[in-house]
Amino acid sequence: MEKRGKFDYILLETTGLADPGNLAPLFWVDDGLGSTIYLDGIVTLVDAKNIMRCLSEPTPSETQTDGTEHAHGPHLSTAHLQISHADVIVINKADLVSEAELDQVKARISSINALAKIHVTEHSKVPALEGVLLDLHAYDKVDADSIDFASKGHSHLDPAISTMTLTLPPLSPAQLEKLDTFLRNILWTRFFISHPEAEGVSVESAGSRPEIHRTKGRLVMQEGGVKLLQGVREVFEFIDAADVGASNDSSSPDRANGKIVFIGRNLVPAALQKSLEDAVLT
Numbered sequence: 350m351e352k353r354g355k356f357d358y359i360l361l362e363t364t365g366l367a368d369p370g371n372l373a374p375l376f377w378v379d380d381g382l383g384s385t386i387y388l389d390g391i392v393t394l395v396d397a398k399n400i401m402r403c404l405s406e407p408t409p410s411e412t413q414t415d416g417t418e419h420a421h422g423p424h425l426s427t428a429h430l431q432i433s434h435a436d437v438i439v440i441n442k443a444d445l446v447s448e449a450e451l452d453q454v455k456a457r458i459s460s461i462n463a464l465a466k467i468h469v470t471e472h473s474k475v476p477a478l479e480g481v482l483l484d485l486h487a488y489d490k491v492d493a494d495s496i497d498f499a500s501k502g503h504s505h506l507d508p509a510i511s512t513m514t515l516t517l518p519p520l521s522p523a524q525l526e527k528l529d530t531f532l533r534n535i536l537w538t539r540f541f542i543s544h545p546e547a548e549g550v551s552v553e554s555a556g557s558r559p560e561i562h563r564t565k566g567r568l569v570m571q572e573g574g575v576k577l578l579q580g581v582r583e584v585f586e587f588i589d590a591a592d593v594g595a596s597n598d599s600s601s602p603d604r605a606n607g608k609i610v611f612i613g614r615n616l617v618p619a620a621l622q623k624s625l626e627d628a629v630l631t
Contacts, residue, residue, distance in 0.1 A: 355385055358483060366410065366427050369393075369434040370562055373581040377488075390485030393435035393465075395428075397454050398445045403428040404457060404507060423508040425614065432458055433510045433562040433612050434581065435465045436487035444471040456506055462612050463499040463512040464565055489588065491565050491577040499610045510562070513618045515625050517607040519569045524629050525576065525587070528568070531628040535621075536561055536583050559615050566609035578609060 363372065369391050376388040396403075403411060407426035432438060438458055443451055455467060468475060475481050500514035520528065564580030567590070575590035611621070 358389075359386070360483070368413070368427065368430050370430060370582045373434065374584040377581065377584050388488050389483070390436040390487035391434050392437045392439065392482055392485075393431045395432070395438055395440045395454070395458065397440050397442045397451060397469075400428065400440075400454055401457065404509075425509050429461060429507070429510045430562070432461045432465070435462060436485055437482065438462070438465045438467050439473075439475065439482070440467060440469045441473055442471070443469045459512075460506040461510045461512070462563070464495050464563065464610060464612065466495075488579050490591070491567050491579065493567060493604060496565065496567055496608050496610060497604070500608055510612065510614050511616055512610060512612050513616045513621070515609045515611070515618075515622050517568065517609070517625070517629065519571045519605075520607065520629070521571050525568070525570070527629045528625075529587070531625060532564070532578075532580070532585055534628075535559060535624075536564070536580065536585060559611075559613060559617075559621065561611050561613035561616075563612040564609065566607065567604075568607035568609075569605065 361372070361376075363369065373388060373391060376386065403426055407424050407428070411426045411428065413425045413427060413430060440451070440454060440458070446454070451469065455469075458465075458467065468481060496514075499512055500516075505511050517528070561580075562582060564578060564585055566578030568576040568578060568587075570576060576587045577590050578587055579585060609625075
């Protein structure tokens with residue numbers, strides 16, 4: 350880092366037991382600071398042969414716990430965290446498993462993180478570096494197709510972490526400010542979510558406190574234009590979409606409304622949707 354001048358790329362490789370959610374915000378540089386360094390994306394390497402065991406039966410060293418909430422419910426492993434934060438997931442050692450086993454691995458990963466792009470490799474051979482592992486620009490754009498894919502729903506194969514989608518109609522500037530407040534409450538305060546329609550959820554239940562690892566969204570504005578939402582843990586921001594014409598195609602009813610995708614723990618879709626509507630639309 351003592352080298353003067355501009356870096357072409359900085360690739361940070363963590364240890365096998367690192368939680369990327371603690372590292373990503375450190376590189377989330379505000380545009381106002383004028384830095385040429387920005388967070389490009391998080392890549393998680395998955396061992397196709399052993400990942401199911403790591404997710405279902407983690408060893409004590411692979412298990413994440415803070416002594417309170419994580420002590421209840423399904424085990425939250427480091428593998429869960431690394432998958433949930435990923436923008437790209439490389440499933441390696443595909444040659445060591447059968448096609449059926451590989452399908453199970455992909456389904457389990459998609460149930461945890463339906464937003465990440467998945468590449469299947471043998472002997473760590475990727476088709477290219479640029480656009481696959483490098484130059485991802487995962488935080489200055491939100492792919493409309495990936496949002497639509499995540500919103501179609503996935504079987505909850507993994508009880509620890511899941512992907513869920515919330516919907517919103519076109520928003521006014523005042524409603525966008527209300528959404529900002531809602532996100533600050535749920536990401537910073539992590540308040541309890543409860544309402545009568547959410548079966549099994551109560552204020553007293555530890556499981557009703559959501560823990561969100563990744564946030565992405567495309568928000569349609571009433572005056573025209575699209576706002577993109579990006580977030581890792583407590584850090585999030587709204588940016589203007591550059592591809593408004595393609596992303597807000599009136600011929601696509603699926604994109605007439607806004608969508609927010611959460612990846613995390615203790616997510617109850619009905620409860621979160623109701624709380625979102627109460628906070629933003631009323």
